[in-house]
Amino acid sequence: MRLVPATDGIPAGDLLEGLNDRQRDAVSSTEGPVLIIAGAGSGKTRVLTYRIAYLLRKGVHPSHILALTFTNKAAQEMKERISHLVGGPAARSMWAGTFHSIFARILRAHADRLGYTNAFTIYDSDDQLAAIKACMVQLGINQQVLAPSAVRSRISNAKNSMQSWQEFSRTAGTITDKQAGQIYQDYEKRLSQSNAMDFDDLLLNMIRLLEHHPDVLEHYHDRFRYLMVDEYQDTNRAQYRVVSLLAKKYRNVCVVGDDAQSIYGWRGAEIRNILDFERDYPEAKVVRLEQNYRSTKVILAAADSVIRNNRDQLKKTLWTDNAEGEKITVLGCRDDREEADLIVKTVTSRIASSGYSLKDVAILYRTNAQSQAIEEALRRSNTPYHIVSGVSFYKRKEVKDTLAYLRLIVNPADTESILRVINEPARGIGQTSLRALQEYAQKADVPLFSVLTNIEAVPGIQARTKTAVTNFVTLITNHQFLAQELSPASLAQSYIEATGLMQFYKLQDNDESLDRWNNIERVISHIAEQQELDETLTLAGYLEQISLMSEQDDPKLGTNRIAMMTMHAAKGLEFPLVVIAGMEQGLFPLGKTEVDPKQEEEERRLFYVGITRAREQLVLTYAQQRYRFGEISFSQPSRFLSELDKSCLTVSARPLTTTAAPPARQGYTTAPRPAAPTARLAGSPGQRSAPGTLPRAPRASDYMQTEPTETYSQMPTDDAILWRTGMRVRHPMFGVGSIVALSGVGSQAKATVHFANGQRKQLMLAFARLEVVS
DNA sequence: AGAGCGTCGCTTTTT
DNA sequence: GCGACGCTCT
Numbered sequence: 001m002r003l004v005p006a007t008d009g010i011p012a013g014d015l016l017e018g019l020n021d022r023q024r025d026a027v028s029s030t031e032g033p034v035l036i037i038a039g040a041g042s043g044k045t046r047v048l049t050y051r052i053a054y055l056l057r058k059g060v061h062p063s064h065i066l067a068l069t070f071t072n073k074a075a076q077e078m079k080e081r082i083s084h085l086v087g088g089p090a091a092r093s094m095w096a097g098t099f100h101s102i103f104a105r106i107l108r109a110h111a112d113r114l115g116y117t118n119a120f121t122i123y124d125s126d127d128q129l130a131a132i133k134a135c136m137v138q139l140g141i142n143q144q145v146l147a148p149s150a151v152r153s154r155i156s157n158a159k160n161s162m163q164s165w166q167e168f169s170r171t172a173g174t175i176t177d178k179q180a181g182q183i184y185q186d187y188e189k190r191l192s193q194s195n196a197m198d199f200d201d202l203l204l205n206m207i208r209l210l211e212h213h214p215d216v217l218e219h220y221h222d223r224f225r226y227l228m229v230d231e232y233q234d235t236n237r238a239q240y241r242v243v244s245l246l247a248k249k250y251r252n253v254c255v256v257g258d259d260a261q262s263i264y265g266w267r268g269a270e271i272r273n274i275l276d277f278e279r280d281y282p283e284a285k286v287v288r289l290e291q292n293y294r295s296t297k298v299i300l301a302a303a304d305s306v307i308r309n310n311r312d313q314l315k316k317t318l319w320t321d322n323a324e325g326e327k328i329t330v331l332g333c334r335d336d337r338e339e340a341d342l343i344v345k346t347v348t349s350r351i352a353s354s355g356y357s358l359k360d361v362a363i364l365y366r367t368n369a370q371s372q373a374i375e376e377a378l379r380r381s382n383t384p385y386h387i388v389s390g391v392s393f394y395k396r397k398e399v400k401d402t403l404a405y406l407r408l409i410v411n412p413a414d415t416e417s418i419l420r421v422i423n424e425p426a427r428g429i430g431q432t433s434l435r436a437l438q439e440y441a442q443k444a445d446v447p448l449f450s451v452l453t454n455i456e457a458v459p460g461i462q463a464r465t466k467t468a469v470t471n472f473v474t475l476i477t478n479h480q481f482l483a484q485e486l487s488p489a490s491l492a493q494s495y496i497e498a499t500g501l502m503q504f505y506k507l508q509d510n511d512e513s514l515d516r517w518n519n520i521e522r523v524i525s526h527i528a529e530q531q532e533l534d535e536t537l538t539l540a541g542y543l544e545q546i547s548l549m550s551e552q553d554d555p556k557l558g559t560n561r562i563a564m565m566t567m568h569a570a571k572g573l574e575f576p577l578v579v580i581a582g583m584e585q586g587l588f589p590l591g592k593t594e595v596d597p598k599q600e601e602e603e604r605r606l607f608y609v610g611i612t613r614a615r616e617q618l619v620l621t622y623a624q625q626r627y628r629f630g631e632i633s634f635s636q637p638s639r640f641l642s643e644l645d646k647s648c649l650t651v652s653a654r655p656l657t658t659t660a661a662p663p664a665r666q667g668y669t670t671a672p673r674p675a676a677p678t679a680r681l682a683g684s685p686g687q688r689s690a691p692g693t694l695p696r697a698p699r700a701s702d703y704m705q706t707e708p709t710e711t712y713s714q715m716p717t718d719d720a721i722l723w724r725t726g727m728r729v730r731h732p733m734f735g736v737g738s739i740v741a742l743s744g745v746g747s748q749a750k751a752t753v754h755f756a757n758g759q760r761k762q763l764m765l766a767f768a769r770l771e772v773v774s
Numbered sequence: 775a776g777a778g779c780g781t782c783g784c785t786t787t788t789t
Numbered sequence: 790g791c792g793a794c795g796c797t798c799t
Contacts, residue, residue, distance in 0.1 A: 569788090
């Protein structure tokens with residue numbers, strides 16, 4: 001629904017046309033604190049972007065606006081939409097990004113004030129865990145008794161609520177608490193010695209910076225005169241604190257959120273922040289956006305019937321002018337495999353009957369593990385799909401090793417990275433030596449790297465090991481030097497070659513090691529690509545981008561395939577047809593939520609988020625048994641199903657296995673299925689779900705041809721290009737060349753390319769980002 | 775020092 | 790069902 005022509009040069013007043021009264025109010029209330037309670041589908045993003053555009057049209061300089069979001073995707077979208085409204089240059093010079101990336105940028109500029117250098121490394125949760133384990137080893141704390149991951153979440157929780165290790169230890173009662181406090185203390189020391197910050201530190205250090213350096217605070221007060229915070233219900237105490245600090249002078253702070261969509265409590269988010277806004281800013285203007293433009297009446301009613309079961313909820317009434325819509329289908333299945341097949345069957349038949357195209361469909365689930373069974377079913381039926389998960393590539397061992405090597409160029413003090421790669425590939429620097437070196441570093445109170453550079457001074461290290469260490473140090477320092485003159489991509493290329501990592505995988509020459517080798521190539525190509533997009537890109541900048549990224553860049557956007565993702569990842573998105581799979585006790589709601597009503601409420605809000613992603617049709621499925629942790633487990637339908645308003649539902653308790661049943665999986669039998677226990681769900685168990693048709697305007701996608709002949713996964717198998725020898729191609733790194741030979745088939749297909757610069761390379765077509773040059 | 779084998783725990787969700 | 794980790798053997 002495009003309400004305002006997105007052209008440049010319209011006066012500010014025209015931005016308000018086509019908005020409803022409440023939206024207009026929210027957009028034009030630019031001065032002073034504003035709280036916008038934005039229900040699902042109420043045009044929140046539009047209001048936010050229009051509000052910024054409105055400010056700009058009023059003459060506010062873009063650099064005086066700061067917009068904080070929760071995900072990169074949201075920030076990206078906001079910038080794009082603003083540049084449509086007011087033009088690219090203005091949009092580019094305003095600051096919009098995630099809390100973490102904006103703060104990282106500010107902290108780099110003032111790192112010296114806090115005792116870091118501006119080359120500081122950002123530790124992800126795996127680095128955190130490695131550091132915590134190392135601390136525990138040094139403290140002699142048994143990891144069987146106290147799980148490192150438990151310590152990590154306790155430290156993170158403490159940091160999120162701005163509790164220092166001193167405070168943490170002071171309030172520690174039990175022995176475990178005291179141990180955790182000790183680990184917290186050592187961990188902090190370890191990170192600062194590594195010139196590293198974890199995610200939580202990006203927030204905490206921002207607070208320290210603003211609180212202890214009045215000149216810096218003053219500077220940012222005048223810099224950011226208008227603050228905007230999206231998804232305010234997901235902010236934690238530390239984020240809240242930064243926002244209050246920044247808003248203190250001008251008090252032009254506008255926060256947008258929906259308490260019903262708060263789903264990050266496990267990460268320290270405080271709904272309290274949104275509930276307390278009016279207390280913090282008594283003069284605040286409160287705007288409620290309650291008209292929903294997204295969903296049918298049925299879907300809204302269903303969502304409302306669920307969320308009503310939560311106690312802690314701001315009262316609001318969502319309504320819509322949209323059509324009544326179709327009832328929600330609930331499908332009971334025998335097991336996860338049948339569930340997957342049924343989802344595919346239902347989706348494909350609705351695509352045929354309702355004129356949807358593949359990209360109109362989303363399959364949502366609670367845990368990533370559930371995607372597997374559904375993926376298989378989609379692949380069997382040759383239905384193109386796309387998994388929004390993103391992180392997995394960067395979690396691979398070889399990718400992490402590569403990045404660790406690169407991080408050491410920028411910040412050699414990074415102990416976690418040293419330990420990760422110093423013997424990868426094996427260089428004869430074993431655990432015994434490493435332990436000695438670390439102990440020495442700790443006693444001398446210096447970073448591990450400086451011990452390595454001065455290895456001769458360390459007693460008790462074998463001569464052979466010393467040579468190996470010296471070579472390792474030289475490898476890094478040499479390339480650090482080279483970094484001055486080479487571009488990030490060329491540097492990475494020669495450096496990673498020199499580490500022996502690629503050679504190591506190449507020599508093994510099996511499918512798996514070749515895969516790993518290719519993944520390393522992909523990282524290097526990726527740097528080359530990014531460098532092409534941004535000529536000023538530095539290696540440090542690239543690494544920061546990677547460490548703060550989520551499922552951001554979405555190469556499959558706009559392609560016609562079914563989307564699969566967790567409900568968390570689906571927040572902020574919408575689809576005409578949504579399937580939510582795995583509606584079972586123990587899976588959704590996940591875990592043992594009976595014991596913790598607060599947790600159950602969060603799960604319920606997550607369900608609310610899932611339901612409200614749907615515009616027209618919603619399908620819910622559950623299975624009586626499914627594979628979990630490698631074995632079959634049995635479960636009851638989710639209690640959330642019974643909370644849904646019965647008048648919204650159509651239930652098919654017995655799945656319709658009209659076509660030949662899939663062959664039974666090994667390990668269990670396909671005995672005749674007993675009637676599903678769904679009598680309490682709705683009045684008509686066993687009724688066939690008949691998808692009716694919701695009248696709607698034809699859209700472009702209706703006429704698009706879909707050819708479900710290829711299988712896609714999240715790995716970059718590009719839409720089939722017919723490669724031929726003699727073809728002219730471009731590689732992001734090596735430039736233009738021509739294909740001189742082809743070998744292998746399918747995912748193993750390789751091309752030998754002769755590049756214009758004289759290089760000859762064999763490249764895996766599935767991975768190398770080759771473009772055809774015409 | 776490093777390879778090989780067995781055990782354990784694990785899956786929430788993300789910056 | 791898989792991967793990370795620890796123990797043992799060479």
